[in-house]
Amino acid sequence: MLPALITEIPGPRSLDLAARLSRVECRNTTFSSPDWPIFWERADGSNIWDADGNRFLDLTSAFGVATLGHGFTADSLRHQSASLLHAMGDVHPARLKVELCEKLSDLTFQRWTHKPGKTLLGNSGFEAVESALKTAVLATGKSGIAAFQGGYHGLGYGALLGNGIPWFREPFAPQLANVSTLLPYPRIHHESSIQSFREALANLNPATTAAILVEPIQGRGGIVVPHPSFLSELRAWCDAHHALLILDEIYTGLLRTGPLFACEHSAVVPDLICLGKALTGGFPLSACVGKSEIMDAWPTSNGEALHTSTFLGNPLGCAMAIHSLNLLSSPETATRASTTAAHLATALSSLHGLPFVHEIRGPGLMKGIELRHPNGQPAGNIVISLVTQLLKKGLILLPDGPLGDVIALTPPITITPEEIDHSTQLIASTLTQLA
Numbered sequence: 503m504l505p506a507l508i509t510e511i512p513g514p515r516s517l518d519l520a521a522r523l524s525r526v527e528c529r530n531t532t533f534s535s536p537d538w539p540i541f542w543e544r545a546d547g548s549n550i551w552d553a554d555g556n557r558f559l560d561l562t563s564a565f566g567v568a569t570l571g572h573g574f575t576a577d578s579l580r581h582q583s584a585s586l587l588h589a590m591g592d593v594h595p596a597r598l599k600v601e602l603c604e605k606l607s608d609l610t611f612q613r614w615t616h617k618p619g620k621t622l623l624g625n626s627g628f629e630a631v632e633s634a635l636k637t638a639v640l641a642t643g644k645s646g647i648a649a650f651q652g653g654y655h656g657l658g659y660g661a662l663l664g665n666g667i668p669w670f671r672e673p674f675a676p677q678l679a680n681v682s683t684l685l686p687y688p689r690i691h692h693e694s695s696i697q698s699f700r701e702a703l704a705n706l707n708p709a710t711t712a713a714i715l716v717e718p719i720q721g722r723g724g725i726v727v728p729h730p731s732f733l734s735e736l737r738a739w740c741d742a743h744h745a746l747l748i749l750d751e752i753y754t755g756l757l758r759t760g761p762l763f764a765c766e767h768s769a770v771v772p773d774l775i776c777l778g779k780a781l782t783g784g785f786p787l788s789a790c791v792g793k794s795e796i797m798d799a800w801p802t803s804n805g806e807a808l809h810t811s812t813f814l815g816n817p818l819g820c821a822m823a824i825h826s827l828n829l830l831s832s833p834e835t836a837t838r839a840s841t842t843a844a845h846l847a848t849a850l851s852s853l854h855g856l857p858f859v860h861e862i863r864g865p866g867l868m869k870g871i872e873l874r875h876p877n878g879q880p881a882g883n884i885v886i887s888l889v890t891q892l893l894k895k896g897l898i899l900l901p902d903g904p905l906g907d908v909i910a911l912t913p914p915i916t917i918t919p920e921e922i923d924h925s926t927q928l929i930a931s932t933l934t935q936l937a
């Protein structure tokens with residue numbers, strides 16, 4: 503469905519809600535300006551309706567969560583909510599927790615290595631990362647973490663250790679343990695960054711490094727695609743130095759980049775994989791899945807789990823995740839994802855040569871358009887204007903990258919060719935106007 507003609511964005515209800523929210527929510531949380539935000543009321547597929555009744559196309563899948571489109575797992579939520587809302591996660595768990603852990607094992611390590619994987623469930627994505635970091639300490643007896651400049655793993659204190667975007671990290675640096683090393687991320691076709699990465703990896707201290715934490719493609723860092731041998735080089739380093747390779751596939755996982763997991767582009771098997779976002783299609787549930795022999799570094803529970811939480815293995819989230827994983831792992835969905843991705847790539851290629859367009863990159867349904875000024879400077883200001891103008895025309899998009907100079911497009915698999923073409927035409931005409 504293409505967006506309805508919109509005359510006033512944000513409308514009066516959204517403006518009123520923004521004013522009320524600013525009085526009662528921490529001021530750092532929701533960005534508010536005369537042009538932003540709209541308040542969501544309802545969603546279906548790629549469409550969002552706001553509190554004023556305007557309809558929008560969501561080209562973000564709401565931070566990569568609604569990979570199958572909004573509302574796809576609502577039936578499983580409704581069905582599950584009729585019988586059980588909450589259980590005692592690490593004491594008397596919901597039956598569905600078993601089924602979800604089995605499914606996660608089947609889709610990851612069982613498929614890759616013919617041996618089961620073991621899972622630690624969490625709520626937000628950053629919790630899966632923190633579970634992985636704790637596992638690395640237990641499995642290796644070391645405490646150092648290597649992560650990447652531009653990397654993003656969520657904002658809990660553990661996950662912040664691997665955060666490579668100074669904006670997020672620096673205000674809290676005094677409370678962060680001095681255990682991380684940030685390596686350069688080797689961008690594809692950028693010889694100097696590939697060389698700096700290799701030098702930094704060669705200098706990484708094997709005696710202290712417990713794990714390398716990495717996104718197979720940087721998401722929040724600006725949809726940055728690495729050199730093709732990147733993950734294999736990390737795998738080799740970890741194998742040689744008794745360190746764990748932790749792949750953060752919270753964004754890239756579950757068909758976002760083409761295959762079910764982005765590591766499958768390079769056939770690299772991690773020691774631990776972190777999943778979240780699209781796992782449920784709209785419920786806070788995450789998972790750290792690891793090789794059994796590594797996860798068994800955790801001691802057997804003696805009745806007091808070393809790592810758990812009140813909502814661990816929540817049955818609503820488990821039901822949605824099982825439903826979502828069944829759909830995401832089906833051949834029909836994979837075909838739909840590749841057809842949609844091919845259409846998106848063709849449509850976006852028509853933007854080459856337009857004002858400010860420096861690079862269009864990213865596999866599958868994880869695309870970034872980097873904008874630069876004619877003098878070569880990053881055009882974060884143009885990205886902001888573009889995203890704001892496009893909101894007024896019915897498109898939901900986000901700026902990305904540490905400099906905000908990338909427009910990220912991570913639409914649902916179910917977006918239609920007409921919706922893609924319409925969006926691309928609006929992006930093109932708005933870029934031309936801004937020039």
Ligand SMILES: Cc1ncc(COP(=O)(O)O)c(C=O)c1O
Binds near residue numbers: 626629
């Ligand atoms: C790669 C990656 N890891 C971790 C996270 C954190 O997930 P959450 O915000 O659910 O804690 C994100 C969120 O954007 C992410 O993109």
